[in-house]
Amino acid sequence: MSELKTLISQLENIALNPGKSVAKSVKDTGKEPIGCFPIYTPEEIVYAAGYLPVGMWGGKTEIKQADKYLQSFCCSIMRSNIEYGMKGTYDGLKAVIIPTFCDTLKCVCENWKTAVPQVPVITVVYPQNRLLDAGYQYLVTEFNRIKDEIEKLKGEKISSKNMEKSFSIYENYREAMRSFVKVVKDYPITINTRTRHLIIKAAYFMDKKDYTDIIIQIVNELKNSSAENFNGIRVVATGLIGEPVELLNIFVENNIAVVADDFAQESRQFRVQARNKGTAIEKMAYRIVDQKGCTFLYEEVKTKGQMLIDMVKESKAQAVVVVMMKFCDPEEFDYPIIKEEIEKADIPMLYIETDMQMDSYEQIRTRVQSFAEMLG
Amino acid sequence: MYLGIDIGSSSSKAALINENKELVATDLINMGTGTKGPDETISNVLRLAKISRENIAFTVATGYGRVTFSGADSQITEISCHAKGVSFMMKGVRTIIDIGGQDAKVIKVGNDGKVKNFVMNEKCAAGTGRFLEVMARVLGCKIDELSDLADKSTTDISISSVCTVFAESEVISRLASGAAIEDVARGAHLSIAKRIVGMCSRVGYEPVIAMTGGVALNSNIVKVLSNELESSVITAPHTQAAGAIGAALFAYEKGI
Numbered sequence A: 001m002s003e004l005k006t007l008i009s010q011l012e013n014i015a016l017n018p019g020k021s022v023a024k025s026v027k028d029t030g031k032e033p034i035g036c037f038p039i040y041t042p043e044e045i046v047y048a049a050g051y052l053p054v055g056m057w058g059g060k061t062e063i064k065q066a067d068k069y070l071q072s073f074c075c076s077i078m079r080s081n082i083e084y085g086m087k088g089t090y091d092g093l094k095a096v097i098i099p100t101f102c103d104t105l106k107c108v109c110e111n112w113k114t115a116v117p118q119v120p121v122i123t124v125v126y127p128q129n130r131l132l133d134a135g136y137q138y139l140v141t142e143f144n145r146i147k148d149e150i151e152k153l154k155g156e157k158i159s160s161k162n163m164e165k166s167f168s169i170y171e172n173y174r175e176a177m178r179s180f181v182k183v184v185k186d187y188p189i190t191i192n193t194r195t196r197h198l199i200i201k202a203a204y205f206m207d208k209k210d211y212t213d214i215i216i217q218i219v220n221e222l223k224n225s226s227a228e229n230f231n232g233i234r235v236v237a238t239g240l241i242g243e244p245v246e247l248l249n250i251f252v253e254n255n256i257a258v259v260a261d262d263f264a265q266e267s268r269q270f271r272v273q274a275r276n277k278g279t280a281i282e283k284m285a286y287r288i289v290d291q292k293g294c295t296f297l298y299e300e301v302k303t304k305g306q307m308l309i310d311m312v313k314e315s316k317a318q319a320v321v322v323v324m325m326k327f328c329d330p331e332e333f334d335y336p337i338i339k340e341e342i343e344k345a346d347i348p349m350l351y352i353e354t355d356m357q358m359d360s361y362e363q364i365r366t367r368v369q370s371f372a373e374m375l376g
Numbered sequence B: 001m002y003l004g005i006d007i008g009s010s011s012s013k014a015a016l017i018n019e020n021k022e023l024v025a026t027d028l029i030n031m032g033t034g035t036k037g038p039d040e041t042i043s044n045v046l047r048l049a050k051i052s053r054e055n056i057a058f059t060v061a062t063g064y065g066r067v068t069f070s071g072a073d074s075q076i077t078e079i080s081c082h083a084k085g086v087s088f089m090m091k092g093v094r095t096i097i098d099i100g101g102q103d104a105k106v107i108k109v110g111n112d113g114k115v116k117n118f119v120m121n122e123k124c125a126a127g128t129g130r131f132l133e134v135m136a137r138v139l140g141c142k143i144d145e146l147s148d149l150a151d152k153s154t155t156d157i158s159i160s161s162v163c164t165v166f167a168e169s170e171v172i173s174r175l176a177s178g179a180a181i182e183d184v185a186r187g188a189h190l191s192i193a194k195r196i197v198g199m200c201s202r203v204g205y206e207p208v209i210a211m212t213g214g215v216a217l218n219s220n221i222v223k224v225l226s227n228e229l230e231s232s233v234i235t236a237p238h239t240q241a242a243g244a245i246g247a248a249l250f251a252y253e254k255g256i
Helices: A002-016 A018-029 A043-048 A076-086 A103-115 A133-154 A160-184 A193-205 A208-223 A245-253 A280-290 A304-314 A329-344 A362-375 B037-049 B078-089 B129-139 B143-151 B164-176 B181-203 B219-229 B239-255
Strands: A033-036 A052-055 A095-099 A121-124 A233-239 A256-263 A319-325 A349-354 B002-007 B012-017 B023-029 B058-062 B095-099 B104-109 B115-120 B209-212 B233-235
Touching (some): A002 A018, A002 A193, A018 A033, A018 A193, A018 A208, A043 A052, A043 A133, A043 A160, A043 A280, A052 A193, A076 A103, A095 A133, A103 A121, A133 A280, A160 A193, A160 A280, A193 A208, A233 A304, A245 A256, A256 A304, A304 A319, A304 A329, A349 A362, A362 B078, B002 B239, B023 B037, B023 B239, B078 B095, B078 B115, B095 B181, B104 B181, B129 B181, B143 B181, B143 B219, B164 B181, B181 B219, B209 B219, B209 B239, B219 B233
Parallel strands (some): A033 A052, A033 A095, A319 A349, B095 B209
Antiparallel strands (some): B002 B012, B012 B023, B095 B104, B104 B115
């Protein structure tokens, strides 16, 4: 158990100190870091080239310079990223990869070039109609273009062998994570809502292979102990990101455990298992094709609501918690649809609005506590 | 005796329930969290009941200042307490609209007085008591004069801005262009009512609808809200103390 505590604490510290953690990973691996913006980027290519992919999901910082490019009604993750970029926090990055999943990200691709000229940007455009064969073919071409860009940056070609090896490391990571989220729902005391999030987040600041080894150890350690008798409230959480961490502390205070999630930063990154056939790049493209219930990937008929209802049943949860990042248009557009479906299924739902720069939590505390009182 | 204290942003309320589950006394002081208000209202309610602190078997705190208040045995949110308090005083209530100094809530209540669903306003003064304070200042009247003023309105004026700060500018420009203050006062009430109607729709309201909180003392708002909801809204008895009464009832259940 003490080994388990050490491993958990190690990952928590990594997630809570991204700057130091990335510096350590760079030192330990000897790899140069490349920043990967939300929601999806072809990290396997970055890894195959010998770079260290690093997640760029914002952070709490005072916005002073970013206002020049992104107004106060823009996504606070992007405002944080631009602010960090402009004040030099990201100067150690070899490049950043920015996909164009929403209007703000599209603007950020261009803003970055003038706001943070010292860090080169590689943009990636995912297909709107990924379910058509043409969409898939386009994505393969786009990933190959990104591969070319990264090869130029590196000054050498990425071999097929390294590409396959990298893809395999990422598939192992995703398999380990699927196992992790499945197992930890039976241990909501040891792996509470805050810890669960921090463990998953740590992956963004480490070499994936090293991270996966630790996750496998944690899962094995947990499996050696019996399931925990938790008398609190079990919920399924959805949204872009389950932050700030202070919000998760309020969940823990009120004995609420996230037993399954649909966060873009968390389970959406690893819930899809890749197909067996094709090259690494083709399998990467199919992973995007096969992703369902993601706000950022177009669906003619939205499957997210039913998916959340199924998750509630499978994980024996009592409710759904929607953590809405303020001004995240795609997630906001989906909300009325999922709200109607979840209400129809008679599943209680809590809606919370957050942003990266929050410093007052009293109103949220009242909402979360009232919700706990309502379900308790 | 069982004490409930509701520490809001701009006022503190206390209520006492006896061993027979009867309401003994209530008090209100217009000083909220971070002031002497909570202690003073407790002293007042004890004086009214002619008892001392030692006679209190259990205390539950609620409201914005409930977490930082050290004199309670337990703390419960104002959402649960308003549901409890109103259901105790009024039978058959299914929806509660609580508009306080800095927030607004719509609570759906079950047969048993338990919360079934709720919505709160976002971190914004629009649709709250603070909005009315700002409007009263601009109109040059006291906040408790707004209702009578609005009752005399003859022409509908719409305050379109959803933000209190912008609404203030809008009202100033309306007054500058010759609008009657009675019409502007009613326009401000309508602005609050429209926000509340939106919240009611989100939670799925149903009659009987009761209103609590300081804003419920403004009879014109209650009237405007009834019109907008196309359903009668009743001001709850002890409207400002409903949360404290609910807290005292929880204290009774926990302490007995």
